[in-house]
Amino acid sequence: xxxxxxxxxxxxITRHSFKKLVFSRKAVITLLIAxxxxxxxxxxxxxxxxPLPDGTDMLDTLILFFFMPVMAMIxxxxxxxxxxxxxxxxxxxTAPLDRAFSYVGYYIPLASAVAVSMFVVTTxxxxxxxxxxxxxxxxxxxxxxxxxxxxxxxxxxxxxxxxVGVLFKKPMFxxxxxxxxxxxxIGSLPGAxxxxxxxxxxxxxxxxxxxxxxxxxxxxxxxxxxxxxxLLGLLxxxxxxxxxxxxxxxxx
Amino acid sequence: MGPNGxxxxxxxxxxxxxIRPSTxxxxxxxxxxxxxxxxxxxxxxxxxxxxxxxxxxxxxYLSLVGGLHAMKGATLSARIVEVSHLVExxxxxxxxxxxxxxxxKQRMKIAGALLHDPDMLIxxxxxxxxxxxxxxxxxxxxxxxxxxxxxxxxVSSHVLFEIERMTHDVVLIYKGRAVATGDISExxxxxxxxxxxxxxxxxxxxxxxxxxxxxxxxVSVSYNDGRKGITVQxxxxxxxxxxxxxxxxxxxxxVTKMYSLDENLEAIFRYLVGR
Numbered sequence: 001x002x003x004x005x006x007x008x009x010x011x012x013i014t015r016h017s018f019k020k021l022v023f024s025r026k027a028v029i030t031l032l033i034a035x036x037x038x039x040x041x042x043x044x045x046x047x048x049x050x051p052l053p054d055g056t057d058m059l060d061t062l063i064l065f066f067f068m069p070v071m072a073m074i075x076x077x078x079x080x081x082x083x084x085x086x087x088x089x090x091x092x093x094t095a096p097l098d099r100a101f102s103y104v105g106y107y108i109p110l111a112s113a114v115a116v117s118m119f120v121v122t123t124x125x126x127x128x129x130x131x132x133x134x135x136x137x138x139x140x141x142x143x144x145x146x147x148x149x150x151x152x153x154x155x156x157x158x159x160x161x162x163x164v165g166v167l168f169k170k171p172m173f174x175x176x177x178x179x180x181x182x183x184x185x186i187g188s189l190p191g192a193x194x195x196x197x198x199x200x201x202x203x204x205x206x207x208x209x210x211x212x213x214x215x216x217x218x219x220x221x222x223x224x225x226x227x228x229x230x231l232l233g234l235l236x237x238x239x240x241x242x243x244x245x246x247x248x249x250x251x252x
Numbered sequence: 253m254g255p256n257g258x259x260x261x262x263x264x265x266x267x268x269x270x271i272r273p274s275t276x277x278x279x280x281x282x283x284x285x286x287x288x289x290x291x292x293x294x295x296x297x298x299x300x301x302x303x304x305x306x307x308x309x310x311x312x313y314l315s316l317v318g319g320l321h322a323m324k325g326a327t328l329s330a331r332i333v334e335v336s337h338l339v340e341x342x343x344x345x346x347x348x349x350x351x352x353x354x355x356x357k358q359r360m361k362i363a364g365a366l367l368h369d370p371d372m373l374i375x376x377x378x379x380x381x382x383x384x385x386x387x388x389x390x391x392x393x394x395x396x397x398x399x400x401x402x403x404x405x406x407v408s409s410h411v412l413f414e415i416e417r418m419t420h421d422v423v424l425i426y427k428g429r430a431v432a433t434g435d436i437s438e439x440x441x442x443x444x445x446x447x448x449x450x451x452x453x454x455x456x457x458x459x460x461x462x463x464x465x466x467x468x469x470x471v472s473v474s475y476n477d478g479r480k481g482i483t484v485q486x487x488x489x490x491x492x493x494x495x496x497x498x499x500x501x502x503x504x505x506x507v508t509k510m511y512s513l514d515e516n517l518e519a520i521f522r523y524l525v526g527r
């Protein structure tokens with residue numbers, strides 16, 4: 001396979017899919033979530049709070065560990081599946097481009113769109129809470145740390161849910177189970193079981209950076225660097241698995 | 253050519269490597285299609301279903317297809333203009349595909365299939381759902397693509413007369429099997445040898461029924477439900493159709509509807525496979 005040819009193909013799919021994601025109804029969901037987060041954090045910020053730990057916990061609970069996987073599921077689980085179902089995948093499937101490369105062309109815009117969405121939501125929540133209390137250097141540091149964490153989370157969860165969209169004909173059922181039951185419940189249980197969630201490794205990475213709130217005192221955390229490598233490994237495994245499944249999928 | 257459900261689209265999906273053969277092998281231009289994306293450089297495909305991104309303009313769609321075929325820059329832009337002229341869609345290039353008519357969408361799909369100048373074009377039911385005017389335009393386009401532009405074109409259809417206007421080389425498919433191959437006129441002859449069933453509906457149909465019974469080409473005449481129409485079985489369709497206008501005039505019948513059951517490919521194929 002000519003690499004320049006593959007690169008041109010990936011760019012074409014990336015451009016098309018990014019536009020499709022950003023200008024779709026899903027962008028409205030991002031705005032609604034941003035407004036919701038801003039209202040909740042704005043209200044919380046107006047109460048009697050200890051700004052840095054409480055604000056950090058709000059960002060931790062509301063954004064990183066609830067909306068992060070939900071947003072990746074909403075964007076990712078349907079991206080390729082919808083095109084398979086409505087058959088608009090045909091022009092990609094009949095192009096002289098290995099489907100593994102095509103898959104990368106879907107993954108890059110998906111992870112970018114989820115990262116941008118989560119950046120918008122994080123910024124809205126951060127400003128709504130900290131603007132009322134403290135927008136100093138420490139708060140901005142917390143903002144920067146969470147921005148990096150949601151970006152990392154966006155890339156890992158997107159890899160997971162894109163593969164789920166290829167694997168399952170009704171990916172939303174699995175997506176809902178995973179986002180709410182597995183990540184939300186199993187990932188919060190004490191003991192070793194939580195190590196089977198992405199959330200645990202994100203929190204472990206965060207525990208090495210964040211100086212405030214529960215994340216800074218996360219006792220069961222693994223080594224931040226090791227956790228970062230696990231997340232990288234998961235990302236690679238999910239992308240490779242998804243690309244393999246996409247290659248082997250019959251498009252009837 | 254084959255009736256609905258015969259396996260035409262499945263054959264194309266196999267030829268394009270979209271599905272894997274469960275038995276046997278398939279070779280297209282000397283290569284196996286499954287897991288061989290390189291083969292798509294030589295093939296342009298126009299599916300029988302809606303596959304265009306409705307939120308994109310025609311130009312954006314063709315740019316995407318061009319990018320997938322490693323075309324870019326000025327070469328791609330020039331090719332988009334060239335192909336859109338060929339399919340007469342140049343004026344609609346910057347309109348959203350969602351606002352296109354059925355015929356425009358068909359032409360845009362053909363433009364997408366043609367963009368990379370493939371050796372072979374596969375057009376799956378390109379005329380389905382189009383009005384007679386668009387149908388004629390697309391038939392002319394397909395003929396032009398073959399005669400003037402040198403593309404080998406494989407077209408599927410379940411409508412005999414449409415295929416006749418495009419080519420004489422046909423393969424008849426029925427229930428996943430090729431039942432006849434060759435010149436369409438030979439198939440026509442075969443069809444003409446077996447009795448045709450023709451439905452005629454209209455006012456004063458009884459008089460016409462009596463007149464038809466006196467004709468040598470008529471095998472039988474029977475009334476349909478409600479006696480508003482008749483089913484005429486004829487042994488020599490050409491003689492029957494030559495005589496019919498005179499008989500209608502002489503009997504004073506006002507014909508409102510007439511169609512041949514045997515134009516339905518299902519009937520023809522049942523006959524060809526001896527069922």
